[in-house]
Amino acid sequence: MLYGLTLDEAIEQTLKNSPDLKQVSTSIQSAQKEVKLQKASNFGSFDLSASYTHYNIARTLTPITPSTLAPGSSVATTQDLMSIGLSYNVVLFSGFAQTHAIEIASVSKKMAQARHLLTKNQLIFNVKSIYINILALQAQYEAQQSYVAALESLHKDVALKVELGNASKIDELKSLADLSRAKSQLTNFQTSIKILKESLATLMMVQKVDNLQPINITVDTAPLKDTTYAASLEKTTKMKLASLEVLQKEEIAKKMNSTLYPTLMLQAYVGENGGVNDSSNPNSGDFEYDDLWQVGVVAKWNIFDFGKKNAQIQKSKISLLASQLAKQKTQRELQRSLVEALSKIKLATQNYQSALNELNLMSQTQKIEKVRYDNGASDINDLLYTQARYQMAQSGFIAAKYNYQNALNYLNYILEREK
Numbered sequence: 012m013l014y015g016l017t018l019d020e021a022i023e024q025t026l027k028n029s030p031d032l033k034q035v036s037t038s039i040q041s042a043q044k045e046v047k048l049q050k051a052s053n054f055g056s057f058d059l060s061a062s063y064t065h066y067n068i069a070r071t072l073t074p075i076t077p078s079t080l081a082p083g084s085s086v087a088t089t090q091d092l093m094s095i096g097l098s099y100n101v102v103l104f105s106g107f108a109q110t111h112a113i114e115i116a117s118v119s120k121k122m123a124q125a126r127h128l129l130t131k132n133q134l135i136f137n138v139k140s141i142y143i144n145i146l147a148l149q150a151q152y153e154a155q156q157s158y159v160a161a162l163e164s165l166h167k168d169v170a171l172k173v174e175l176g177n178a179s180k181i182d183e184l185k186s187l188a189d190l191s192r193a194k195s196q197l198t199n200f201q202t203s204i205k206i207l208k209e210s211l212a213t214l215m216m217v218q219k220v221d222n223l224q225p226i227n228i229t230v231d232t233a234p235l236k237d238t239t240y241a242a243s244l245e246k247t248t249k250m251k252l253a254s255l256e257v258l259q260k261e262e263i264a265k266k267m268n269s270t271l272y273p274t275l276m277l278q279a280y281v282g283e284n285g286g287v288n289d290s291s292n293p294n295s296g297d298f299e300y301d302d303l304w305q306v307g308v309v310a311k312w313n314i315f316d317f318g319k320k321n322a323q324i325q326k327s328k329i330s331l332l333a334s335q336l337a338k339q340k341t342q343r344e345l346q347r348s349l350v351e352a353l354s355k356i357k358l359a360t361q362n363y364q365s366a367l368n369e370l371n372l373m374s375q376t377q378k379i380e381k382v383r384y385d386n387g388a389s390d391i392n393d394l395l396y397t398q399a400r401y402q403m404a405q406s407g408f409i410a411a412k413y414n415y416q417n418a419l420n421y422l423n424y425i426l427e428r429e430k
Contacts, residue, residue, distance in 0.1 A: 018139065029134055045116040049113040100279075104272075115262045132424060141210050257335055280304060369408075370408045
């Protein structure tokens with residue numbers, strides 16, 4: 012039998028097409044641009060400006076000084092003032108607000124990367140779970156087919172015995188009822204497989220999923236001995252993300268505290284003003300221009316704002332406290348998940364061993380009961396019951412094996428171990 016899709020191919024296709032992963036990727040790009048933006052803010056900005064203004068009375072091109080009023084000098088005046096110039100503005104000191112803004116942007120970038128990894132791990136785990144559940148149902152479906160075939164064969168034998176007068180009609184009806192129930196279970200398996208395949212196709216962003224490649228599952232019945240599980244939790248991306256959220260809120264709180272300090276800004280401008288002298292000017296009608304430049308430092312210190320700054324600072328402290336509590340919650344949830352994962356593996360191992368033992372016993376019992384029925388030593392109720400028990404044991408064994416793999420995958424997901 013040829014098989015199509017492998018587990019690795021399903022994971023690769025999902026990661027390639029997932030809109031959730033692509034959306035998180037855009038968040039990383041946005042965060043990278045934010046870091047660049049904040050760093051660029053440290054260097055200020057150059058602005059080119061130009062203007063044209065018409066006044067109702069004449070204006071001078073530049074401020075009047077004693078030298079411009081000296082005998083023999085003339086002051087250019089115009090009602091149509093034109094100017095063009097280049098300005099430069101940069102914050103020299105802001106209570107380290109800009110430094111904290113850069114750090115906030117850098118932390119946000121790391122948080123976006125962590126969320127990307129978490130989304131990726133979640134997708135991989137989801138694909139593995141659905142893939143393995145499909146394989147488990149398919150294995151149970153095949154076992155159920157064998158059971159149906161056995162019941163059909165038994166029903167024919169019983170019908171023949173009834174015809175020959177060696178069995179009662181009630182035996183035929185009982186075998187037919189069990190056969191009907193077994194066929195109904197086949198339909199249930201088919202429906203469940205179809206639903207899970209559709210779920211897998213949705214994750215992969217494809218139209219449909221056909222055959223799946225089986226995977227080898229080896230159940231390790233030895234007790235778990237790894238003692239590094241708890242220590243590994245602190246290294247997980249979930250804990251790193253929680254720590255980054257606390258760090259981000261700390262930087263935001265520091266940035267809010269910077270509003271308590273004055274702001275110092277450097278402002279520089281160089282340009283040229285020009286215009287046609289008005290009619291009252293001795294040089295009426297002449298176009299004149301003059302250079303103009305200035306450099307200054309502006310200090311601004313907010314001393315009272317009706318409690319706005321204090322409210323912002325307190326709000327940032329509350330947000331910081333909330334992030335610290337969220338980190339503790341994440342730590343506790345991971346510890347609970349670890350206990351749950353280890354318990355699932357232990358239970359799955361025990362169930363597998365128990366199911367294996369039961370399957371071996373019911374296999375022998377079924378053979379013995381079939382011989383007894385053929386020899387007339389038992390009735391059809393005993394045979395049908397034994398066959399049903401064997402089928403249940405076989406189905407339970409299959410489920411136990413795949414449940415073990417799911418439990419192992421869950422542990423690897425919690426600890427972020429790629430396997």
